[in-house]
Amino acid sequence: MTKKILTILTIGLWATCICSFSQTKGELRTIQVGVYINPPLVQIDSTGKIEGLFIDVLNYVAKKRDWKLTYDLFSLEGALKAIKENKIQLLPAIAYTSQRTQDMLFSKTAIFHNWGMVFTSVDSKVENIADMNGINLGLEEGDIHADAFINLMDDFNVSANIHWFESQEKIIEALKNGQIEAIAANKLIGFTYRDKTLLRETSILFNPVHVHFTANKISGQLLDELNADVLTLLENDPEIYNNMITKWFLTPKEEKHYFLTWPGIILAFTILVLITTLLFLRLKIKAKNKNLLNELQAREANEELIAQLENEKALILNSIEDQVLFIDRNYNILWTNKAYKVFANNNLESKIGEKCYKTLFNNNKPCSFCRLENGNSIDQTHVHEHFDESTDSYFLIKTTSVYNRKNKLIGFVKVISDITDKKHTENELIKAKEKAEKDDYLKSAFLANMSHEIRTPMNAIIGFSELLEDEELEPDQKRSYLNIIQSNGQQLLKLISDILVFSQLESGHIEIHCTTINIVDLLNEVYQQFTTKVDIHTHKNINISLNTSIIQPELLIITDTIRLKQVLFNLMTNAIKFTKEGEINISAYIEKDMLVLEVKDTGIGIPNDQLKRIFKRFSQVENPQKRKAEGSGLGLTIANDLMAMMGGYIDVQSEVHIGSTFKIHHPID
Numbered sequence: 001m002t003k004k005i006l007t008i009l010t011i012g013l014w015a016t017c018i019c020s021f022s023q024t025k026g027e028l029r030t031i032q033v034g035v036y037i038n039p040p041l042v043q044i045d046s047t048g049k050i051e052g053l054f055i056d057v058l059n060y061v062a063k064k065r066d067w068k069l070t071y072d073l074f075s076l077e078g079a080l081k082a083i084k085e086n087k088i089q090l091l092p093a094i095a096y097t098s099q100r101t102q103d104m105l106f107s108k109t110a111i112f113h114n115w116g117m118v119f120t121s122v123d124s125k126v127e128n129i130a131d132m133n134g135i136n137l138g139l140e141e142g143d144i145h146a147d148a149f150i151n152l153m154d155d156f157n158v159s160a161n162i163h164w165f166e167s168q169e170k171i172i173e174a175l176k177n178g179q180i181e182a183i184a185a186n187k188l189i190g191f192t193y194r195d196k197t198l199l200r201e202t203s204i205l206f207n208p209v210h211v212h213f214t215a216n217k218i219s220g221q222l223l224d225e226l227n228a229d230v231l232t233l234l235e236n237d238p239e240i241y242n243n244m245i246t247k248w249f250l251t252p253k254e255e256k257h258y259f260l261t262w263p264g265i266i267l268a269f270t271i272l273v274l275i276t277t278l279l280f281l282r283l284k285i286k287a288k289n290k291n292l293l294n295e296l297q298a299r300e301a302n303e304e305l306i307a308q309l310e311n312e313k314a315l316i317l318n319s320i321e322d323q324v325l326f327i328d329r330n331y332n333i334l335w336t337n338k339a340y341k342v343f344a345n346n347n348l349e350s351k352i353g354e355k356c357y358k359t360l361f362n363n364n365k366p367c368s369f370c371r372l373e374n375g376n377s378i379d380q381t382h383v384h385e386h387f388d389e390s391t392d393s394y395f396l397i398k399t400t401s402v403y404n405r406k407n408k409l410i411g412f413v414k415v416i417s418d419i420t421d422k423k424h425t426e427n428e429l430i431k432a433k434e435k436a437e438k439d440d441y442l443k444s445a446f447l448a449n450m451s452h453e454i455r456t457p458m459n460a461i462i463g464f465s466e467l468l469e470d471e472e473l474e475p476d477q478k479r480s481y482l483n484i485i486q487s488n489g490q491q492l493l494k495l496i497s498d499i500l501v502f503s504q505l506e507s508g509h510i511e512i513h514c515t516t517i518n519i520v521d522l523l524n525e526v527y528q529q530f531t532t533k534v535d536i537h538t539h540k541n542i543n544i545s546l547n548t549s550i551i552q553p554e555l556l557i558i559t560d561t562i563r564l565k566q567v568l569f570n571l572m573t574n575a576i577k578f579t580k581e582g583e584i585n586i587s588a589y590i591e592k593d594m595l596v597l598e599v600k601d602t603g604i605g606i607p608n609d610q611l612k613r614i615f616k617r618f619s620q621v622e623n624p625q626k627r628k629a630e631g632s633g634l635g636l637t638i639a640n641d642l643m644a645m646m647g648g649y650i651d652v653q654s655e656v657h658i659g660s661t662f663k664i665h666h667p668i669d
């Protein structure tokens with residue numbers, strides 16, 4: 001209920017507002033204007049608004065006079081009737097005739113000057129009034145030019161079939177559909193329907209008239225006001241009037257055409273939409289093309305950059321000596337550098353796409369050391385050495401993981417370095433180091449021994465020399481002491497001699513001086529020397545024998561006598577030293593084009609596993625049960641080195657507790 005009351009109050013309030021507004025507006029005078037269509041003097045636009053030259057002049061006046069104009073649309077005839085009957089106050093665009101002054105008041109000033117003209121269809125042959133006899137002629141009801149033309153035809157005794165129409169529009173329609181061939185009307189009809197395919201102007205001009213505003217008979221004051229303002233317009237504001245003329249007569253008129261109808265508007269709208277869509281699509285395609293072009297350019301630039309990087313990568317990786325391989329997650333070789341290719345052509349199948357374990361290591365499955373297999377150490381570079389038996393080469397292989405931008409493992413880079421030379425040098429260094437260590441040890445042992453080896457005979461010499469001072473000594477005892485002194489002296493002499501020769505050999509100061517000698521003579525000399533020696537100095541029960549019967553007694557060899565004697569001396573000394581009793585046999589024979597001098601004893605012998613080391617310096621046969629043998633451990637080293645210098649060598653055969661056979665191989669030539 002309250003709601004209803006509120007609604008009523010609101011409506012009432014609004015009504016009051018509207019009324020008061022109307023009252024305010026009520027100060028405007030409402031002028032009823034009748035109009036008929038006579039373009040461009042008076043016409044209706046597409047929205048139904050009345051416009052035209054006379055309406056512009058009327059608006060000019062209305063603005064000055066605070067008039068509110070209301071329009072009623074009539075045919076020309078209807079409008080003339082309406083003004084006559086005071087149904088409208090003003091009627092614009094009426095041609096002046098004295099007859100019309102009976103029904104209406106004319107404005108003082110004519111707004112427009114007009115005349116009649118005959119128009120025909122474009123294919124008509126009508127050129128002058130005489131040609132119009134019998135043709136179908138269209139006239140507008142109430143049109144002053146219609147009456148004038150009928151009079152003109154009467155004057156020329158021309159009779160046409162006259163068709164009357166309500167409006168100019170309908171006359172034009174009739175011309176279009178062929179109902180009429182010609183129109184006699186005011187010249188403006190030609191201006192309005194300027195379509196050359198529709199209307200053709202003829203040279204038939206008639207009935208010049210002045211076109212005025214008119215008022216009904218009781219609106220004289222209204223017409224006076226209008227007269228005054230029209231005069232002001234023409235005299236004081238000629239530019240405004242000129243603009244009006246320009247607007248309605250000089251500005252190309254929008255042709256009333258097909259598009260102003262609803263289907264036309266829809267069609268135009270559809271075409272507009274289509275054109276807009278097409279333009280939009282075109283713009284879009286253009287933009288897309290531009291994007292594509294940009295993308296293409298970017299891609300080309302990218303590809304160029306990639307090619308450049310690829311080139312640089314290849315240049316860099318190909319210029320290094322190490323082999324570089326890129327391997328995918330499935331062990332396939334994807335890329336190799338030049339160093340690998342060179343190596344592979346020589347040694348391996350270098351096919352891209354092969355499994356690395358097959359190509360590199362000739363394995364049928366991934367290698368046990370491969371980092372791919374041992375996923376735990378995937379983030380560190382895996383390094384391992386590989387020895388290739390087929391090429392006798394050592395390689396250092398470094399395997400490093402490669403990740404893409406999304407941190408996903410995509411493969412591995414293997415860098416393979418040939419370290420064969422380095423490895424050999426390293427091995428040699430290790431050997432040299434071991435040897436140096438051993439030499440150092442041996443030298444230390446040697447020095448320790450030397451003090452013992454020198455002291456022992458020296459003590460004996462000094463001790464027994466002192467004993468010889470005793471004048472009461474028996475002659476046998478004296479001889480015995482002298483023997484001991486001489487034996488130890490010999491031992492000392494040999495030791496000093498060994499050390500001297502050894503140091504000469506080590507420093508490269510020994511030279512070989514060869515002469516031609518009779519070998520049997522030399523062997524006899526050695527035999528004599530040692531037979532005496534054994535008898536006198538050792539008192540051992542050893543029988544020394546010499547057998548040279550196999551060789552020719554006059555056999556000559558070229559040798560360094562002193563050095564060869566020294567070698568034989570060392571072998572004989574050892575044979576006597578390591579034989580308690582038994583036989584020592586010296587023999588000579590030819591074997592494989594070489595002279596062999598053999599020293600064979602029945603001494604303690606040498607264990608097989610130590611046969612090689614006895615030729616090494618400072619080496620003696622190790623025998624934990626026995627006291628270390630006297631000697632420097634240099635005798636065989638010296639003998640072996642001297643024989644090598646003379647182009648020969650020494651070898652040995654031995655059996656523990658049975659004896660040893662040392663053979664000197666000497667070249668014959």
Ligand code: ADP
Pocket residue numbers: 570574575578601603604605606614619620621622629630631632633634635636637660
């Ligand atoms: P040394 O001066 O110590 O004898 P050598 O170089 O002459 O040094 O001999 C080295 C070692 O070889 C000897 O210490 C000994 O153990 C062994 N040897 C050499 N000749 C014989 C041999 N005829 N019978 C047994 N052992 C031998």
